[in-house]
Amino acid sequence: MLLSCFFILFIILIITYYKYIIPSIKGRKGERIIARKLAKLDERKYEVFNDVKFNIxxxxxxxxxxxxxxYGIFVIETKNYQGTITGSERSENWTQSFPKSKYNFYNPIRQNLGHIYALNYVLKDVSIDYHSIVAFTDKSKLKVKTSTDVVQPQQLLKTIKKYKHHSIDKHQKELIKSRIQKYNVN
Structure with a gap:
């Protein structure tokens, strides 16, 4: 009896590890790849915040x-997925395909819109241009149809730098930075 309880507990731990811990590790690895790219931006023009959490x-x-x-605020969602990624702007789910299997996942553009909503709530009294970007790591092949920027690391900085319209002044930038720091629960 005791041996079967340990066996069941062991199986539960393995399932938990593969369902929750492995994806979390992969996600953090992808976020580090993108953070390293963002660190190459000119610090005089761009201020980068990584892994921000708001409770809204x-x-x-x-x-x-x-x-x-x-030029506004860039909100970047990172995905460290392999395989071929297909999806469109308005579809609820996108697909990750391998030669013998397919998996659906929530549309990261929609996910990022939720992040923009949360950020807009924190900055509700500041008029800002938001730019949504979804960044997949190089492990994936992108076949998506979107007007929102969906890129891989090598296109990320070029994508950010294509925005040239000044929309935030120095005072607003300071207000935005202090508000993000104040509401970040991380």
Missing amino acids: KGKQSQIDHIVISD
Whole structure:
């Protein structure tokens, strides 16, 4: 009896490890790859925040990366997925495909819109241009149809730098930075 309880507990631990811990480790690895890319931005023009968490109306929103610049705020969702990624702007789910299997996952553009909503709540009295970017690591092949920027690491900095319209002044940038720091529960 005691041996079967240990066996069941062991199976539960293995399932938990593969279902929750492995994806979390992979996600953090992808976020580090993108954070290293973002660290190459000119610090005089761009301020980078990584792994920001807000608690909005009892719900937690974890934003992988926020970049504050004269050209608006970039909200970046990172995905460390392998295989071929397909999806469109408005579809609820996207697909990760391998030669012998397929998996659906929630549309990361929609996920990032939730992050922008949370950030907008924190910055509700500041008029800002938000730029949503979804960054997949190089392990995936992207076949998506979107107007939102969906990129891999090598295109990330070029994508950010294509925005040239000044929309935030120095005072607003300081207010935004202090508000993010104040509400970040991380």
